[in-house]
Amino acid sequence: MKTIAFLLTVFFSVSSVAYAQKAEIYQNKDKFGIKQGDKTLVKAQYEAMEFLEEGFFAFKKKGKCGVITKSGTIVIPDAYDGVKSYGNGLFLVKDGKAWGLVDRTNKLVLPISYTSFKFVNDHLCEVKSQGKFGLINKYGEIVIPAQYEGVAPFNDTFFLIEKGGKSGLIDDNGKVVVEAQYDGFDKIADKDLYNVRLGNKIGLMTAEGQVLLDPVYDNIEDDACIGMKLTENGKIGFYTKTRRLVAPVYSRVLFYQPELGLVVVEEGGKFGVVTSRGTVTPSAYENISRFSPRGIAFVEKSGKLMAINSEGREMILQEIMGAGNQPPQ
Structure with a gap:
C-alpha cells in the first residue's frame, strides 16, 4: 500500500x-x-x-x-x-x-x-480622436463621445470636462451634471463642498454637482459658527447651515457666539443678528450686549434700553425677569 x-x-x-x-x-x-x-x-x-x-x-x-x-x-x-x-x-x-x-x-x-487609449479606472478608458477626448467603458462602448478638450476624473462620481475653454462635470453614464461654463472647481477643505470659479468670482457647489451659489462672490470661507461667510464688494454675508442665503450687506462682524450659533453684525452703523438656523434680526440697534446663556441680549433702540432674544423678538421687562428671576448676565 x-x-x-x-x-x-x-x-x-x-x-x-x-x-x-x-x-x-x-x-x-x-x-x-x-x-x-x-x-x-x-x-x-x-x-x-x-x-x-x-x-x-x-x-x-x-x-x-x-x-x-x-x-x-x-x-x-x-x-x-x-x-x-x-x-x-x-x-x-x-x-x-x-x-x-x-x-x-x-x-x-x-x-x-x-489616437490614444488610457484607462482612468477599472472600467473606464479615456480616448482621443481628432484632438478631442471622451470615455469608453471596458466593453468598448462609448460613454462620453470624444468631443471635449479634456476629460479627467473629478471625484468618485464625476469627471471634469473641458469645452470651449470652460469646465463642467459629467457622470460615468455620460450625463452632463454641470454644464461646461465655469473656469474650475476647488475642493473646500474638510467639507463636502466645492468652490465654483468664474473669472475672479467664486460660488458654491455640492459634491453631487448642485450649484448652491452662483459665482458672484469675491471670497467664500468656512464659518464654523454660521456655515459659510461670503464677501462681495467689501460687504459681508452668510450661507447658513440650513442653506439660507443672507445677502452680503454688512460692513463688519461685531462678535460671534458659537455656543448659541449666532453672529452680531453691523449695517449702516447699527447692529443686527444672524443665526446658523437662518434667522435674521434687522440691523436696528445702536448698541447690543452679548447674549446670556438663555439667549437674551440688551439693546439700545432710538435711545431706549430694551432686550431681544436670539431670534430677534423684542422682549418686555417681565419676560426678561421671569418669575422672580434676575436679569441676564
Whole structure:
C-alpha cells in the first residue's frame, strides 16, 4: 500500500508540473512560434510574436499584425499595423496612426479613428480622436463621445470636462451634471463642498454637482459658527447651515457666539443678528450686549434700553425677569 501511495504521489506531482507549464514564444533562427514545454504548438514562421493575454498572442507576418491562439488558430488576421490587448475579449488594432477595437471574431467594436487609449479606472478608458477626448467603458462602448478638450476624473462620481475653454462635470453614464461654463472647481477643505470659479468670482457647489451659489462672490470661507461667510464688494454675508442665503450687506462682524450659533453684525452703523438656523434680526440697534446663556441680549433702540432674544423678538421687562428671576448676565 505504501508503494502504491508513493507512486500515485509521484504521478500527480509530475502531472501537476506538466499542467503548470505555460505556452511561450520560442525563436528558430529569425522566426518565432509557440511551444509548451517540449511540444511545438505553432511552428516558427512569424517575423515577431508577443504575448497578449492567456491563450492569445500577437504575431507579425509580412509587416502586418494579427492575433493567434496558442493552438495556432488565427482569430484576428494579419491586416493591421499593430495589435494590443484591451481586455474583456477585445483587442486594440492599428491602421496607420489610428486605433480601434475588435472582438475575438475580428468584428469591429469601436471605429479605427482614435489616437490614444488610457484607462482612468477599472472600467473606464479615456480616448482621443481628432484632438478631442471622451470615455469608453471596458466593453468598448462609448460613454462620453470624444468631443471635449479634456476629460479627467473629478471625484468618485464625476469627471471634469473641458469645452470651449470652460469646465463642467459629467457622470460615468455620460450625463452632463454641470454644464461646461465655469473656469474650475476647488475642493473646500474638510467639507463636502466645492468652490465654483468664474473669472475672479467664486460660488458654491455640492459634491453631487448642485450649484448652491452662483459665482458672484469675491471670497467664500468656512464659518464654523454660521456655515459659510461670503464677501462681495467689501460687504459681508452668510450661507447658513440650513442653506439660507443672507445677502452680503454688512460692513463688519461685531462678535460671534458659537455656543448659541449666532453672529452680531453691523449695517449702516447699527447692529443686527444672524443665526446658523437662518434667522435674521434687522440691523436696528445702536448698541447690543452679548447674549446670556438663555439667549437674551440688551439693546439700545432710538435711545431706549430694551432686550431681544436670539431670534430677534423684542422682549418686555417681565419676560426678561421671569418669575422672580434676575436679569441676564
